[in-house]
Amino acid sequence: MITREELHSIHQQMMAERRDHGEPPTPEEMLAYVRGELSPEAAARIQDRLVAYPELLQTLTEPFPEGAEPGDEDYLSDAAFAEHWKAMQKRMQPVVPLRRSESPRLWRNVSYALAASLICVFGAFLWQMRSNIELRNDLGPTMPADAQMLYPDTRRGGNTSVDTITAEGDATIVLPLVTAVQYPAYRIELADGAHRVLWNSGSVHPRVDANGDERFTVVVPHSFLDPGQYQFVLYGGETQLTTYSFRMSGR
Amino acid sequence: MTMPNSGATRDERFKSFYQRYYLRILRFLVRGFHLTQEDAEELTQEVFLRFYEALDEYRGDAEWAFLETIARNTAYNHIRSRSTAKRNAPTVDIDDPEHFNEPAAPPEPDYADRQHAALLRKRLYEAIDALTPGQRNVVHLQLQDYTYDEIAAALRVTIDAVKSRLRDAKKILRARLGDVETFPEEIE
Numbered sequence: 133m134i135t136r137e138e139l140h141s142i143h144q145q146m147m148a149e150r151r152d153h154g155e156p157p158t159p160e161e162m163l164a165y166v167r168g169e170l171s172p173e174a175a176a177r178i179q180d181r182l183v184a185y186p187e188l189l190q191t192l193t194e195p196f197p198e199g200a201e202p203g204d205e206d207y208l209s210d211a212a213f214a215e216h217w218k219a220m221q222k223r224m225q226p227v228v229p230l231r232r233s234e235s236p237r238l239w240r241n242v243s244y245a246l247a248a249s250l251i252c253v254f255g256a257f258l259w260q261m262r263s264n265i266e267l268r269n270d271l272g273p274t275m276p277a278d279a280q281m282l283y284p285d286t287r288r289g290g291n292t293s294v295d296t297i298t299a300e301g302d303a304t305i306v307l308p309l310v311t312a313v314q315y316p317a318y319r320i321e322l323a324d325g326a327h328r329v330l331w332n333s334g335s336v337h338p339r340v341d342a343n344g345d346e347r348f349t350v351v352v353p354h355s356f357l358d359p360g361q362y363q364f365v366l367y368g369g370e371t372q373l374t375t376y377s378f379r380m381s382g383r
Numbered sequence: 384m385t386m387p388n389s390g391a392t393r394d395e396r397f398k399s400f401y402q403r404y405y406l407r408i409l410r411f412l413v414r415g416f417h418l419t420q421e422d423a424e425e426l427t428q429e430v431f432l433r434f435y436e437a438l439d440e441y442r443g444d445a446e447w448a449f450l451e452t453i454a455r456n457t458a459y460n461h462i463r464s465r466s467t468a469k470r471n472a473p474t475v476d477i478d479d480p481e482h483f484n485e486p487a488a489p490p491e492p493d494y495a496d497r498q499h500a501a502l503l504r505k506r507l508y509e510a511i512d513a514l515t516p517g518q519r520n521v522v523h524l525q526l527q528d529y530t531y532d533e534i535a536a537a538l539r540v541t542i543d544a545v546k547s548r549l550r551d552a553k554k555i556l557r558a559r560l561g562d563v564e565t566f567p568e569e570i571e
Binding site for chain 1: 398400401402403404405406407408410411415416428431432435436437440447451452454455456458459460462463466503504507508511512516517520522523524526527529532533536537538539556560561
């Protein structure tokens with residue numbers, strides 16, 4: 133007869149092998165899994181990895197509390213909230229401007245200051261977009277130019293010409309999100325004509341406009357790009373979704 | 384419970400959630416994941432910061448469920464980072480006498496016994512490996528003493544599906560291996 137101890141021993145051996153063969157799911161994968169956005173096959177692969185990490189599995193199984201009601205011991209007073217709110221506001225940092233670099237390689241260092249206004253829901257970088265005003269540490273508040281929308285390259289049909297960004301100052305560029313599949317997070321790269329990556333947004337999330345369409349808005353400082361041809365590349369997770377080519381005019 | 388949205392600004396909705404959930408999420412993190420008070424306070428702030436940032440973009444009705452997703456995801460990120468740090472921690476040489484004081488080895492079992500035990504392990508390994516992924520994961524989770532509720536939450540299936548998979552897995556294992564000592568019962 134197979135004993136319980138033998139069963140446990142094999143179970144532990146199999147779990148150790150799973151841990152040796154792979155890392156636990158990434159936060160983005162977990163988010164997609166929890167939100168039911170994965171195919172059954174992809175979800176099964178996540179489960180296989182997750183089962184080997186019981187301490188991580190617990191983040192799914194631990195019962196989540198109900199909210200306290202006014203009068204309950206756990207209900208935070210208005211005075212206590214005011215203190216907490218003051219501390220939270222200090223953590224909401226303003227946007228820092230992009231700086232042009234001589235070496236494109238510097239842009240691969242994600243700790244370098246970024247100035248584009250993008251919305252990030254989850255992930256390592258949090259960004260906050262303030263309607264029509266971008267705060268910069270060195271030059272103070274500015275009023276950006278009227279936004280210019282770029283269309284995905286796949287939507288041009290037979291038209292091979294690219295849009296030209298004509299803003300005199302900082303360019304506010306709108307990238308519409310046109311995809312049938314929703315992703316837990318997106319990423320945008322800016323590349324030059326030689327396909328060298330000049331800038332990476334990190335993990336971001338689109339904003340919904342008044343028409344219900346999703347889009348990203350990027351503010352490019354006027355000193356950042358020389359005249360020439362460039363391209364935004366939009367990724368959903370690690371999947372390239374579309375490109376938006378444009379030309380910067382001489383300014 | 385869904386907070387009424389109509390007319391309330393983002394800050395008002397946020398304040399209401401914060402007052403109702405802050406201490407309970409803090410306790411959720413401390414008790415559920417054995418975090419220190421300091422770490423839990425830091426993470427709770429992070430949860431609400433992300434909640435505030437995303438509140439305007441959320442279009443659903445169940446904002447409390449949105450908060451729960453953020454809280455679980457934040458806990459997951461933190462614990463995963465901690466696990467990765469442990470995996471990358473410096474190792475010590477098992478033969479270094481400074482670190483280990485090994486007791487004398489017990490007498491070795493008979494060679495035939497060892498062969499038999501190895502064969503049994505191999506059969507058991509192959510039998511579990513041959514289960515479907517759904518059956519296999521339910522078996523593994525029950526061997527880790529998860530309840531049916533917890534297994535259902537982890538695998539995102541119903542409790543009935545958990546019971547059904549476990550029943551099928553046990554039937555298959557018994558057919559392949561002969562008798563198996565009583566599986567661990569569900570932990571209440």
